[in-house]
Amino acid sequence: MKNASATDRWLESVLPAYDIIGAPAGRPEPPVVYLRLLPGREKGGIAAGPAAIARTVAAACARGGSEPERRALARALGALPAGARLAYVAATPNRAPRSVRLLAANIGAREVGPLLERLQWRGSIAAVDRLLSGMADLCGRFLLLFDINEDGALPRIGFEMHALRERVTNDRALFSAWLISSKNDWKPVIRRLVDRGWCLPSKAEGLLSWPRLRTVFGEAGAFQLYMGINHVKLSVEGELLRAKAYGGLRLLPLDQFAKKAFLGG
Incomplete structure (x- = not known):
């Protein structure tokens, strides 16, 4: 970051994610830039409001103006259920439509449907319920991943599932499980x-x-x-479900x- 002091109080780390398999040959795409947020008292359990985060997202995308990101973030943060934790916000350079990627933790399965309705998601909540009920006994805790713009959540949403040996009580433990x-x-x-x-x-x-x-x-x-x-x-x-595994x-x-x-x- 050019001005690290402006983000010190709310930004913990930056994680660039490269798609080295799906990228066109000879035309590598810019990485998705994940901003890991420090916990705090702002909505979403974070230490900064939507305006500060939006400015950083716009800068990470190398594009001018942060107002679309600010509106999208304000809408998403306002829709999160009580107790939810926004763990990451991601900048998605060169991806259309212009959107912000969010990774949220501490959301229960029963809270997902109402959240998607508040985000004006235009997908099948019944398909989401079938997915979560099918994994509930094995992966009761999950991370919700979605892209959002000022019109609502984009069609594709994701759920990160982890194999947990013991009870996990926070997102930090979930990431390291x-x-x-x-x-x-x-x-x-x-x-x-x-x-x-x-x-x-x-x-x-x-x-x-x-x-x-x-x-x-x-x-x-x-x-x-x-x-x-x-x-x-x-x-x-829609009604389509895809599964992808990530090794480390x-x-x-x-x-x-x-x-x-x-x-x-």
Whole structure:
């Protein structure tokens, strides 16, 4: 950020996300820029209002004027149920229509339908209810992902599902849950996706073959490589549902990995 002092009180970190698979050959697209927000007393459990965030989103998109973003954010923040936490706001450069991407936590399944109505979402709430009820016993906590402009939420919305070994009480723990999840934690989730017709059996086998620990040796010493499934995203657009899995890697020096495994983190 050019003026970091202007964002210090509400912005925790910036995460650029590149689509290296879907990007056209020879024409790489700009990344989606996720702004992780510090908790606070503003609506949505954050430390800044829509105007400050909108200015930063517009700057991250390298486009002038933040009024469309401000109106979209104000509308979305006003629609969130009590107790919801806006974990990320994302800038989506060069994507039409002009919109802001939001990632919200601490929303219960029964609150999703009324929220989508307040956002004037033009999709099938019945399809969303079927998705959430089909995963409720395995993924009771989830993250809601949606793009919004001043006219309401855009047609596609997503739900990030995590395999949780223990009860998680906040979004920060939810984001890091993948670091302690194993193949056995993910088996019932992946099998449910297969049973619901949202994942091919061959893809399920590939997913469950990914989580593992490996020791890697190099010039700098010995390292522990953790390979895990970060989350599964279920997207709804109209009556169509799509499932996508995201893997992750974490490499730590062997002695540091042992310390984190013993002490947590």
